[in-house]
Amino acid sequence: QRVEAQSAGMYVNAVDLDILPAERENFLAAIKENGAAAAKEPGCHRFDILNLASDPNHFLLYEVYDNEAALKAHRETEHFKKFAAAAAKMVDKRNARAMSVIASNAK
Numbered sequence: 001q002r003v004e005a006q007s008a009g010m011y012v013n014a015v016d017l018d019i020l021p022a023e024r025e026n027f028l029a030a031i032k033e034n035g036a037a038a039a040k041e042p043g044c045h046r047f048d049i050l051n052l053a054s055d056p057n058h059f060l061l062y063e064v065y066d067n068e069a070a071l072k073a074h075r076e077t078e079h080f081k082k083f084a085a086a087a088a089k090m091v092d093k094r095n096a097r098a099m100s101v102i103a104s105n106a107k
Contacts, residue, residue: 023090034083043070
């Protein structure tokens with residue numbers, strides 16, 4: 001019950017990104033800056049940057065917010081706009097998926 005109560009209403013933005021190989025280091029710098037700033041926003045619970053072990057140019061962003069409005073507020077921040085402008089030339093493929101949390105089983 002405790003897990004369900006903690007996760008009720010949480011909103012996940014999961015984003016798969018394929019980065020142009022020549023832009024990998026620039027992308028890492030930009031996404032780390034954006035993620036660190038996002039994690040400090042009200043309504044953001046986590047902003048994980050994951051790299052596929054078998055592909056150094058494939059990333060998954062796992063973002064957890066209170067709700068969709070918190071994600072929309074994130075997209076209006078200066079740090080996100082800076083990242084989005086920089087990443088536009090770095091990203092080869094992008095697939096974003098909105099999800100709701102059923103249960104969070106973290107310690």
